Amino acid sequence: MFAQSVLAESNGLYIGDMLFYIISFVILMLLVKKFAWKPVVKMMHDRAEKIANDIDSAEESRNEANELAQKRQSELKNSRQEAASIVNDAKQNGETQRAQIVETAQNDAQALKEAAQKDAQQARQDALKGAQNDVANLSIEIATKIIHKELNANDQKALIDSYIEGLGKDES
Template sequence: MFVNSVLAESNSLYIGDLVFYIVTFIILMLLVKHFAWKPVTDMMKKRADKIANDIDNAARSRESAEKMAAKRQAELQSSRQEAAEIVSNAKKSGETQRAQIVETAQKDAQALKQQAQKDAEQARRDALNSAKDDVANLSIEIASKLIQKELKADDQKELIDSYIEGLVEHES
């Protein structure tokens, strides 16, 4: 009986302690839930939401950066093409202007050459006509002097000297 009474007492002690431990555990759990669990879970939820938002923002930022990079690359390519077209057009325009300038210069040079040839031909004709007139005048003078006197050797020398003097005076 002693064993039964010890067992009964130990069972009751054990059951009483067990009930105390359970009640204490439940109270402790309620206190933890009320004071610690809810703030910790709220903090964890907020942290998880912040991390999710940061990941979403990073993904959006990366997509935006990729789009901007693609756009800038396209604009750069477009700018390069425009620059190449501008250079090509400038070269074509320069070649056209160069050809026009060369053609104009050649025409001007040809016109100047023709004018110079005309002027030289006119000067030659004028000189020839002047020489013909001078020769004719001198011939008339010589003939008239010959008629006036009979030519002797001394007379011929004088006639030639006067003719030369007339040429010198006429050219001056």
């Protein structure tokens, strides 16, 4: 009775209609799945994944940037120290080099001076010797001419030597 009163509003219980609706609904589901649902859901899934990845990679790159900044900071500090040590080294090197140069220059100068002194000494010695001989000869000649007497050349020479030594002592 109940079923009849409900079905009175339909055009009757048509099994065909039921089958038609079930089949058409299944076909509709298949079509919608193929053309609309799958691509969209896949895209939604991809997007969710992409966003998650983006968040992860953003975190990663932020960490990386932090690391890099710290590295740079420490490197900057290091390079500053390095620069300071280089400057110090250079200063020290310069100092020692200067000292060395000065020392060698002094040594050189000393040596030169000594050589020059020696040369001068030698020259004076030579000159004195030359002069001694000349004077000895001259005085022998003068003496011979004056006294016409041949003096012993050796005695004469000793006489002149003593004379000239006294001369050198007066000069120096």
